[in-house]
Amino acid sequence: MKLQTKRYLALGTLALGAALAGGAGAPMTTAPASTPLTATAALRDPAGQVLGMARFVQRGMGVQVTVEARGLTPGQHGMHVHEYGRCTPGVDEATNTVVPFGGAGGHFDPGMSKNHDGPQAPNLYGHGGDAPMLSVGADGVGRASFTTDKFSLTGPNGVLNRTLVIHARPDDYKTDPAGMSGARERCGVMTRDNFTTRDYLLPGAQDFPEGVAYDARRGVLYTGSALNGTIYAINAATGAVSKFQEGGALGRQAALGLKVDAQGRLWVAGGAQGTVSILTPGGVTLKVLETPKSPNPYVNDLTPAADGHVYVTDSNRPVIFRVDRDLNLTAWLDLSKTPIKYGPGVNLNGIVATPDGRFLLAMQTNTGELWRIDLRTKAVRRVMTGLTNGDGLLLDGRTLYVARNKDQVVSKVSLTADSASGQLVAEEPLRGLRFPATLALVGGDLVVTQAQLDRNMAGIPPETPFRLTRFGKF
Ligand SMILES: [Cu+2]
Numbered sequence: 001m002k003l004q005t006k007r008y009l010a011l012g013t014l015a016l017g018a019a020l021a022g023g024a025g026a027p028m029t030t031a032p033a034s035t036p037l038t039a040t041a042a043l044r045d046p047a048g049q050v051l052g053m054a055r056f057v058q059r060g061m062g063v064q065v066t067v068e069a070r071g072l073t074p075g076q077h078g079m080h081v082h083e084y085g086r087c088t089p090g091v092d093e094a095t096n097t098v099v100p101f102g103g104a105g106g107h108f109d110p111g112m113s114k115n116h117d118g119p120q121a122p123n124l125y126g127h128g129g130d131a132p133m134l135s136v137g138a139d140g141v142g143r144a145s146f147t148t149d150k151f152s153l154t155g156p157n158g159v160l161n162r163t164l165v166i167h168a169r170p171d172d173y174k175t176d177p178a179g180m181s182g183a184r185e186r187c188g189v190m191t192r193d194n195f196t197t198r199d200y201l202l203p204g205a206q207d208f209p210e211g212v213a214y215d216a217r218r219g220v221l222y223t224g225s226a227l228n229g230t231i232y233a234i235n236a237a238t239g240a241v242s243k244f245q246e247g248g249a250l251g252r253q254a255a256l257g258l259k260v261d262a263q264g265r266l267w268v269a270g271g272a273q274g275t276v277s278i279l280t281p282g283g284v285t286l287k288v289l290e291t292p293k294s295p296n297p298y299v300n301d302l303t304p305a306a307d308g309h310v311y312v313t314d315s316n317r318p319v320i321f322r323v324d325r326d327l328n329l330t331a332w333l334d335l336s337k338t339p340i341k342y343g344p345g346v347n348l349n350g351i352v353a354t355p356d357g358r359f360l361l362a363m364q365t366n367t368g369e370l371w372r373i374d375l376r377t378k379a380v381r382r383v384m385t386g387l388t389n390g391d392g393l394l395l396d397g398r399t400l401y402v403a404r405n406k407d408q409v410v411s412k413v414s415l416t417a418d419s420a421s422g423q424l425v426a427e428e429p430l431r432g433l434r435f436p437a438t439l440a441l442v443g444g445d446l447v448v449t450q451a452q453l454d455r456n457m458a459g460i461p462p463e464t465p466f467r468l469t470r471f472g473k474f
Pocket of ligand 1: 078079080081082107165167178
């Protein structure tokens with residue numbers, strides 16, 4: 001493992017680190033710059049007293065960091081971004097005991113390197129959260145000021161709602177998991193300045209909420225577990241959560257895309273089971289529709305359209321299914337005969353219909369392409385590219401919001417009147433997003449799921465409680 005470290009050291013520049021830091025290849029598309037994003041962390045001791053402050057200013061795809069902390073022993077102190085946004089006691093994996101600030105978890109590791117290293121290491125080879133040490137003077141005051149591309153406030157390496165931790169001892173920049181830097185002496189949650197959100201918290205340890213839909217007449221938000229199929233109903237006003245239908249009901253092991261139709265029925269995309277379930281507002285399953293038997297189905301999302309049909313995407317099989325008013329499902333469009341080319345990974349995913357009943361808009365996650373499909377002629381047109389890791393879609397007039405899971409942002413796209421082309425106008429990281437998967441409109445606000453499915457795929461425990469987050473339109 002350390003051999004890789006030597007390899008990068010031999011090449012050794014921060015610029016290389018920046019180039020490799022994202023790990024996923026293509027750079028994230030950035031919206032036009034406005035006021036830079038800023039965040040603050042009040043640094044507390046284990047008794048809860050604030051004994052320092054850290055400030056963060058977004059600079060390009062990196063961040064400028066300034067830290068001042070007092071009451072520390074003179075000398076060098078290891079300093080890192082830790083995974084979770086909480087400064088509570090918990091198990092420290094370096095010692096496997098409950099320690100102050102153990103709730104912050106291990107080091108932030110967006111490159112999944114599983115390796116502790118120094119502040120110059122590319123994220124593929126070392127934790128993204130491995131920051132320069134804090135130098136503490138004879139007066140017990142430590143100061144640090146640096147700019148890094150290993151982490152950022154927004155994008156795939158985003159640290160909003162994670163923690164900055166200062167340790168008792170120097171960091172050797174190599175020993176796993178934390179460079180022998182000892183006890184956690186200061187901790188602060190990195191909170192975005194001047195931005196409000198509201199969280200809806202879920203009760204289950206395996207909830208991994210993927211889909212969300214809103215029944216405006218009843219004031220109820222629905223969300224479902226991608227891992228076990230449990231569906232929750234959330235009172236959007238109070239946040240009270242109840243189980244709407246147990247996972248495993250009628251064999252449903254997963255709930256992905258969700259939509260509420262004009263009759264208040266809840267439609268559920270069943271993922272790898274290849275099913276579409278329709279539930280009454282009372283939580284009774286009306287029907288489970290099977291897609292044609294074939295290897296590797298992945299029914300991901302669906303949308304009712306003005307023509308009375310419901311259209312369904314499959315991320316593995318190049319076909320759009322259609323459900324008619326009598327709840328019969330058929331293959332509607334063979335995508336292999338269109339410009340939409342299926343490849344490895346998640347293909348067609350989020351889908352919405354335009355209110356005029358003319359078009360479907362569908363997101364191809366693995367290519368970042370947004371497609372328009374004519375409901376009358378079935379003609380397919382590429383609307384735009386660059387929406388990497390685009391997942392769920394929400395259409396609000398001519399504005400399309402796109403949840404971009406691994407990129408940890410919600411993007412705002414301005415569409416032309418005929419949805420023939422679109423332009424990325426803003427990217428919103430909120431106060432930190434963990435794999436934002438889908439969106440719903442609630443009153444004048446947006447609600448996004450934070451699915452954390454990247455963690456499930458990597459075998460890393462999720463941050464609990466799981467949450468949906470409500471925020472104003474942007
Ligand atoms: Cu640390």
